[in-house]
Amino acid sequence: xxxxxxxxxxxxxxxxxxxxxxxxxxxxxxxxxxxxxxxxxxxxxxxxxxxxxxxxxxxxxxxxxxxxxxxxxxxxxxxxxxxxxxxxxxxxxxxxxxxxxxxxxxxxxxxxxxxxxxxxxxxxxxxxxxxxxxxxxxxxxxxxxxxxxxxxxxxxxxxxxxxxxxxxxxxxxxxxxxxxxxxxxxxxxxxxxxxxxxxxxxxxxxxxxxxxxxxxxxxxxxxxxxxxxxxxxxxxxxxxxxxxxxxxxxxxxxxxxxxxxxxxxxxxxxxxxxxxxxxxxxxxxxxxxxxxxxxxxxxxxxxxxxxx
Numbered sequence: 001x002x003x004x005x006x007x008x009x010x011x012x013x014x015x016x017x018x019x020x021x022x023x024x025x026x027x028x029x030x031x032x033x034x035x036x037x038x039x040x041x042x043x044x045x046x047x048x049x050x051x052x053x054x055x056x057x058x059x060x061x062x063x064x065x066x067x068x069x070x071x072x073x074x075x076x077x078x079x080x081x082x083x084x085x086x087x088x089x090x091x092x093x094x095x096x097x098x099x100x101x102x103x104x105x106x107x108x109x110x111x112x113x114x115x116x117x118x119x120x121x122x123x124x125x126x127x128x129x130x131x132x133x134x135x136x137x138x139x140x141x142x143x144x145x146x147x148x149x150x151x152x153x154x155x156x157x158x159x160x161x162x163x164x165x166x167x168x169x170x171x172x173x174x175x176x177x178x179x180x181x182x183x184x185x186x187x188x189x190x191x192x193x194x195x196x197x198x199x200x201x202x203x204x205x206x207x208x209x210x211x212x213x214x215x216x217x218x219x220x221x222x223x224x225x226x227x228x229x230x231x232x233x234x235x236x237x238x239x240x241x242x243x244x245x246x247x248x249x250x251x252x253x254x255x256x257x258x259x260x261x262x263x264x265x266x267x268x269x270x271x272x273x274x275x276x277x278x279x280x281x282x283x284x285x286x287x288x289x290x291x292x293x294x295x296x297x298x299x300x301x302x303x304x305x306x307x308x
């Protein structure tokens with residue numbers, strides 16, 4: 001299937017000499033939720049701004065649904081909805097008028113039913129006649145999302161969309177994102193809440209220093225780079241790890257009552273059977289054991305540290 005967004009050899013060098021993007025290549029699949037992760041200053045917002053036509057690339061090509069963002073800007077931009085980080089809104093306008101204005105900017109005919117649905121989905125319908133300046137920061141964030149959806153885009157960029165938003169509203173937003181994905185909308189998000197990317201994304205891309213470091217399906221990335229741990233709660237605490245277990249990657253808790261064994265899920269042999277046999281030989285009994293896998297946050301930190 002042809003990607004909905006195709007990025008080829010894109011670079012961006014600002015007049016100051018700062019190279020914000022360096023030969024970026026990336027395909028976004030139609031209908032997926034793609035999470036773009038990276039530390040502050042990694043190039044996330046610059047890349048989004050280039051795709052959306054806000055910033056002109058220094059080199060390379062980008063197409064959105066087959067339309068070149070430079071040669072066919074209007075057609076490309078009409079496919080995109082953008083929710084920026086900044087809470088930049090028309091303070092003296094009301095919510096409903098801003099929705100109608102945003103839809104009209106893209107040449108769309110009035111559609112009261114669509115606008116009402118978006119506002120209701122974002123818990124803004126009761127505030128439709130309120131001036132934006134009177135709204136809280138969280139509500140202003142919702143207005144930005146509503147405006148981005150006014151013209152029914154096929155691709156939606158969410159640049160830190162839940163910053164400053166309470167937990168309950170964040171949950172409502174992600175329910176709406178899932179619904180949009182089911183309708184065929186492609187979602188690209190950046191977020192500092194890595195647990196959101198872990199829960200929501202189909203694929204993960206990590207950018208650092210203006211370069212894409214890795215792009216993988218979320219499950220594949222976690223299987224490739226995630227470590228698993230087997231935690232054993234002991235019947236009797238140990239003062240130290242016995243010499244007979246020194247060859248195993250074990251850690252003993254400060255209290256001496258928990259052993260943690262770390263293993264690589266990609267290896268054919270995990271070493272767990274050998275460990276359990278050795279524990280039996282040493283006369284070490286345990287009353288509970290469970291396994292856990294590295295979180296996406298741990299994997300992300302490892303990628304940024306190892307590949308920067």
